[in-house]
Amino acid sequence: MELKPVNNTMKAPESNFTGDVYVTPIKQTEEPSRLIVSLVRFTPGARTNWHSHAVGQTLHVTEGRGLVVNRDGTVIRMRHGDTVWTPPGEEHWHGGTAENFMCHLAVLEGTGDGDGTTWLDPVSDKDYNGANVG
Numbered sequence: 001m002e003l004k005p006v007n008n009t010m011k012a013p014e015s016n017f018t019g020d021v022y023v024t025p026i027k028q029t030e031e032p033s034r035l036i037v038s039l040v041r042f043t044p045g046a047r048t049n050w051h052s053h054a055v056g057q058t059l060h061v062t063e064g065r066g067l068v069v070n071r072d073g074t075v076i077r078m079r080h081g082d083t084v085w086t087p088p089g090e091e092h093w094h095g096g097t098a099e100n101f102m103c104h105l106a107v108l109e110g111t112g113d114g115d116g117t118t119w120l121d122p123v124s125d126k127d128y129n130g131a132n133v134g
């Protein structure tokens with residue numbers, strides 16, 4: 001066994017995220033494993049762009065309150081302890097609520113030539129605010 005070093009936390013790129021989001025890698029692909037695990041911290045109002053994952057993604061909330069939304073308008077409100085699965089190819093976004101931080105573990109599998117994520121358009125303020133109502 002091996003105690004792994006703590007990885008540096010990186011600010012998530014503006015090209016794929018809105019607002020302040022910080023990513024700490026926990027597990028990166030290392031053959032033969034394809035497992036990728038990251039701790040992702042969203043400040044209030046921050047969110048991913050729309051995107052999908054080639055072989056799906058499991059989100060497990062460790063702190064705060066957040067949202068996961070898909071293209072048909074389904075909104076899942078999640079809080080610490082909750083786990084959400086997004087199936088392969090399903091376009092979605094996730095982030096903190098307008099008034100709360102949200103930290104989640106993101107668990108997914110690489111595809112051999114990357115992490116299998118297809119990044120799309122940013123989530124507009126209108127769509128984000130709409131998902132926060134109710």
Ligand code: MN
Nearest residue numbers: 051057086094
């Ligand atoms: Mn995702």
